[in-house]
Amino acid sequence: MATSSLSKLMLSPTSMSPHSPVTHRPNISFITFPNSRSQLSATQLRKTKNTSRSFTAFCSLGAANDPKGDTPIELRYAAFPTVMDINQIREILPHRFPFLLVDRVIEYNPGVFAVAIKNVTINDNFFPGHFPERPIMPGVLMVEAMAQVGGLVMLQPEVGGSRDNFFFAGIDKVRFRKPVIAGDTIVMRMTLVKLQKRFGIAKMEGKAFVGGEVVCEGEFLMAMGSE
Template sequence: MEAVGIASASLTTESRVLSTISCSQSKSSGVVPSSLAFPRNVFRIGAPQGRLAVKRSLAARQQRKSTKISCGPADGNSVATEKAPVASEPAEIPIEKRYAAFPSVLDINAIREILPHRFPFLLVDRVIEYNPGVSAVGIKNVTINDNFFPGHFPERPIMPGVLMVEAMAQVGGIVMLQPDVGGSKENFFFAGVDKVRFRKPVIAGDTLVMRMTLVKLRMGIAKMEGKAYVGNDLVCEGEFLMALSS
């Protein structure tokens, strides 16, 4: 039994030596011995299982990269890690710059030089746009002190529609009463109105903005179009006829 054990031990040692020699030879020749090679079907890239394993490996690698780049909720929207800059509070706008002011092209004194009307029937306070013989934009500041409010109406003061039409006609007179147009305030008459519509009531505190535009002038009769606004709301519109004579 002792001799058999020694013989088997020597055989084991010899096989180890042969294995070491064969491994060194395979390294120098680049050929792996068949006894040390892995089964070919395990690492064969062309096999379907090999392709699937490679795809899974690439997908897992890509997922790890994307996980490192962005971390967010399950819906896929990434969450920014940097805090957004906090906007500073805007500076308070001075009261004189907070609301737009109407320009003054013709003040009340210039209007009195053109129109023959006087208190309490001068209904244009200022002209803010003016193109003689073509168009003009005038304003009427409607206040509770206007003399028509006590009777129209005591419980609900509303500017009478006929006075809105009169105010618009006076703006039309400012357009036409010019020397180059041929008008004269001694011979200027309101000849007629047509297609007048009142869209909304005008009350105390409103600023009535009226635009009058010349449409046609023939044989001393001027046809004009007029529109009146309060803010962005159209409150009155119509067509006007003015009679001019020198």
């Protein structure tokens, strides 16, 4: 039985000799994995000298070790729950554009605590001036956003706060841990620590997080009035 020309080439002594000249080099694929989870993994595909094209594909952190790697990233993470949407927030807080800095409440116990989010986008009106070349959310607006979450806790019948007579009275021990930039989602927790109804003063503790890391924290004083 006649053998194919390919088989003859593979089995011939000339093709097996280590001194035989190489007439063709196949395309080579290089795969680079990260040394740590803090680096991006990349796959680089390079072609022969005949073409100068190259392709680099980047994936998210730790994707090589992700057990859910077969699931598209847009389906991998659940959204924050909605306990109170923006329309319900507007019914409680008197703030309006451009100073309403709470987008959604994700956990809530009236008169005790509230957890809410603020989606930071490049379209926020403060970014053109703070700063044009490096957009960072002003710290005072982070504090204001947290105070508004505190307002959601206090402006309830259980507490007796009045929407028309509710004021931000003071701050103490405020620290800014990391900058907040466009694209971040701030998760803010405000907890009532002490309430003096006789004087209409409430003390609250607040923390703001981005990606599970504290970006701002402090103590807040709220002044309440009756209807």
